[in-house]
Amino acid sequence: MNRYQKIVYLLPAILTGLPVWAQQRFPKPEFETGYVQPATSQPAPRMLFLEYFDVFVLVAALTLATWFVVRKRSRQGVLWTSVFSLLYFGFYREGCICSIGAIQNIVLAVFDPSYVLPFTALLFFIIPLVVALFYGRTFCAAVCPLGAIQDLVAFRPIELPKWLQKILGLIPYLYLGLAVLYAATRSEFLICRYDPFVGLFRFDAEFQMLLLGALFLLVGVFVARPYCRFFCPYGVLLGWMSTFSKKHMTITPTNCIQCKLCANSCPFGAIDEPVEEQGNRRSNVQRLMAYLLLVPLWMGIGGLAGSMVHVPLAKFNKTVYLAEQLVANPEIKQDQNNIDARTFMQKGKTMDELVTEAQSIRSQFYWGGWVLGGFMGLVIGLTLVKLSSHRNRNDYVPDKTNCLSCGRCMDYCPVKN
Template sequence: MLFMSLQSFGAAEAKQRFPKPEFDTGYVQPHTTAPSPRFLLLQYFDVLVLLIVLSVVTWFVLKKRSRKGVFWTSVFSLFYFGFYREGCICSIGSIQNVVLGMVDPTYAIPFTALLFFLLPLVFSLFFGRTFCAGACPLGAIQDIVAIRPIELPKWIQKVLGLIPYLYLGLAILYVATKSEFIICRYDPFVGLFRFDAPYNMLILGILFLAVGVFVARPYCRFFCPYGVLLGWMSKFSSRHMTITPAACIQCKLCSNSCPFGAIDEPVVETGKRRSNVNRLMTYFVLLPLWIGIGGFAGSMMHVPLSRFNQTVYLAEQIIEHPEVKNDPKNIDVRTFMSSGKSTEQLVQEADAIRRQFYWGGWILGGFMGVVIGTSLINLSKFRKRNDWEPNKTNCLSCGRCMDYCPVKKEA
């Protein structure tokens, strides 16, 4: 009852502070596809809900060891953060707010957005990716449809696993150049959460769910940029989820139950340590080469990448197609023509942005070179492992493997 009262008061307050403009020209206010501004107190209520959900799902994973508890918590997250809050505010999209706050001194990042960005990372640092297990609505909606998942070959998983790093780098690049919030624009499930989102995004979400019937959580594993950061944090978690509460009996049931291929099998000494060391040293030597090749390739892509920037795109349109200046239906051109700027000024601004993309492309490509190089290094590293263990970086802490483990907790 208190929550409903706060919501009603918040809606009234928002209406008083931000009234819609009235026009005498017959203009009709368009229906927006994004949620309306939320009253500040209710924004903090969202943060409180996130904190409670993270705490509950962590308790289910580490203490109760209950897959059922994790699942129903994720269902709640789906309905609250997904359908009720319409996918906004989103921890995944908050990456862009944080980056913009770092590169633009005129932008003050909302404290609630910062908390949505930091809280899942803090929990991952100590307890593993429990945010993915039960607090993320994007993960929840995919988890529900994972009916007949199949395990992809390891090499395919490794190759597709590079995409989130590229996506993260592109998202940062586009925010740093003030071009686009691509994570929010291409969120595949926002169309399902809002029901009135663009048709192409609705179709994209349906396609992801259709694939998710057979390839469990395809967005989480092969696209989510926030998952990269969560994986980095989770790697150092001291109280990560364990498959068995006691001694592993090597039954392999946990491996068969994991649809994400996130369980590492036991590794024994093979007597090939010398060859592994030689290969490891070779990859270390080649790492700067990978960085250089990646940086050069990224810089060569700066022209097509920069076309996502509205200023660059507009300059190209006016230069290559001067007739658009006379097109009354082109709102972007009409806005530019009425701004008082000359074409030369527009071109100069576009050139400056292109230079930003050139150096940003170098950094992005170098970053991908580091990712590829370190991936090869990790494949060559030898670490003896006696039991079946969850991979801290890739494990989503969903709890499926715990239910399949026949070992009971020791008294």
């Protein structure tokens, strides 16, 4: 028997004995305390097919809602579509995936090259905006679960004064700006953390968030859709798109008979009444130009104000907060109950490195504060410009920016053909 025949002969024995040798080389650890090593497990990711099925359901619900609003003119159809959306996107999908929260994913992908943006999140962000650009805010009407749950409790809605609606209407712009700022600085997903209804959808929220959601629903009985109108940051983007929509919902299919029933039925104050231009046309143009020239001033004031509050804004960042705590109280590093301090010590970073990183993040908030404040100054300036301008209107028409396309006005309109 030559050398090669011996190797072939011994090969099965060698392969058979490998597990034994491996077991002897790396013996299983033994614990004298009786501790049993638990099996390592992790939650299974959602199947890719189901993620795209969510996109399919979104497109189908948007198509159905748009058809009910623009072509069928059916408030009943809009209502039942919203019930389906609440059950599917709300309670079944537990508020995730969400077009509103996708704002943060988009921003983070722009400012952090290492972040991999889920394609489904991109689709959930873009598709409702594209539909709003052509057909108005039908997403708000019947597809958004946050809007649906509020719409179902609007039993005795009252109309707020116009001046109060204008003031409260600035909050979504501020919320949008803050959400973008915190996502861009990789600090926090603000929208998801303070979503008032996701805890209700999942039945696992903290008491404070359950209380916040219940408060929104209680207020929603009398002030229709308070979150949608005065907080939703995605509604800002939808409103911008809807302003340019060509096939937006109309109150009446033919000529308006000036009965005012539509204005009385709208709980959102989103119907513009007939108006005639007041005062001298030349003086109106001069006033409008003066407000336009003041817009840069408002932006400058807002930017300065935003930069002045960058320090408290930056405290929401965990790195900045930890650095401030360790500098002010060095003994925290020895606190075994402080998870952030323990994590920092385990990373092996020095205090100088931590402080330098915190200063860099605070600098980002400084310039982000300028941008956020300038954005709010622009919003305030353009709001004043809009209030100072007057257009002749002969009929009752929906305000394309603020109209949620719920269809109540169509249902109340006596003109059917």
